Amino acid sequence: MAIEIENEEVRVWDPLIRLFHWTLVAVFAVAYLSGDELDQLHVWAGYLITGLLVFRLIWGFVGSKHARFSDFLYSPRQVIGYTRSLFARTPRRYLGHNPAGGVMVFLLLFSLSFTVGSGLVLDSGAGASSMTEIGQVVLRTKAWADDDDDDEHEGRENEMLEEVHEFFANLTLLLVFLHIAGVVVSSRLHHENLVRAMITGRKPREPEG
Numbered sequence: 605m606a607i608e609i610e611n612e613e614v615r616v617w618d619p620l621i622r623l624f625h626w627t628l629v630a631v632f633a634v635a636y637l638s639g640d641e642l643d644q645l646h647v648w649a650g651y652l653i654t655g656l657l658v659f660r661l662i663w664g665f666v667g668s669k670h671a672r673f674s675d676f677l678y679s680p681r682q683v684i685g686y687t688r689s690l691f692a693r694t695p696r697r698y699l700g701h702n703p704a705g706g707v708m709v710f711l712l713l714f715s716l717s718f719t720v721g722s723g724l725v726l727d728s729g730a731g732a733s734s735m736t737e738i739g740q741v742v743l744r745t746k747a748w749a750d751d752d753d754d755d756e757h758e759g760r761e762n763e764m765l766e767e768v769h770e771f772f773a774n775l776t777l778l779l780v781f782l783h784i785a786g787v788v789v790s791s792r793l794h795h796e797n798l799v800r801a802m803i804t805g806r807k808p809r810e811p812e813g
């Protein structure tokens with residue numbers, strides 16, 4: 605009997621995607637909560653998320669079937685059609701990400717990339733101009749040799765960059781809330797537990813109900 609039940613399930617999320625997801629959840633929480641103090645912990649969490657994003661980018665091209673970007677890259681028409689069917693409570697079921705979920709994954713990955721990107725530039729201490737190593741040396745030497753104006757200028761650039769960093773951190777958080785709401789709504793409408801699927805990697809071949 606137990607074997608029969610197992611046969612009714614399909615492998616959807618590979619182990620690396622699941623490890624990626626739950627590590628990201630934990631480390632994102634650490635990065636967000638440690639953001640206000642310029643802390644080693646924050647920077648390390650940020651680097652770890654950068655590594656996770658690089659992995660996800662590669663896995664989006666060479667990973668398992670439902671991990672590939674091409675598996676959940678839908679046209680605007682398909683996304684709108686799916687969203688309409690959600691409101692009509694008659695959505696089609698997808699084994700991988702549905703069209704609305706797929707858009708959300710891309711938005712999350714983009715917003716996370718801008719957050720870590722601005723964080724890395726902030727951490728390099730080089731302000732908002734072009735961030736090559738040579739550029740930094742020139743900036744620093746200038747700031748040291750010249751009058752206070754340059755220091756002030758650099759300070760303003762850093763402030764702007766901090767604003768950008770904070771904006772994307774908060775945008776990501778907003779997307780995360782929408783993402784979780786989407787997971788709850790889809791789980792209810794399809795009578796399946798998507799969170800469980802992200803833990804075990806498996807989904808029922810046909811959902812109940």
Ligand code: HEM
Nearest residue numbers: 635636639640642647650651719720723724726727770773
């Ligand atoms: C998804 C990852 C990240 C999140 C959610 C995040 C979030 C935040 C938040 C909420 C703040 C506080 C902003 C403020 O109140 O002024 C902050 C500040 C900061 N973050 Fe990040 N961050 C991330 C990644 C990074 C990375 C990768 C780095 C660099 C390696 C970094 C470097 C900094 C620095 C230097 C500050 C201090 C800015 C200040 O002086 O207030 N962050 N971050």
Ligand code: HEM
Nearest residue numbers: 621628629632671700701702705709712780787798799802
């Ligand atoms: C406790 C909170 C969370 C829960 C319960 C949750 C749940 C899920 C579930 C069930 C999926 C699969 C969706 C599907 O079946 O189509 C998923 C995917 C995803 N989630 Fe979350 N999530 C949470 C928090 C987060 C956070 C904080 C982030 C990012 C900062 C995030 C980023 C993602 C990404 C990028 C994917 C796509 C997975 C992939 O294909 O790589 N999630 N999440």
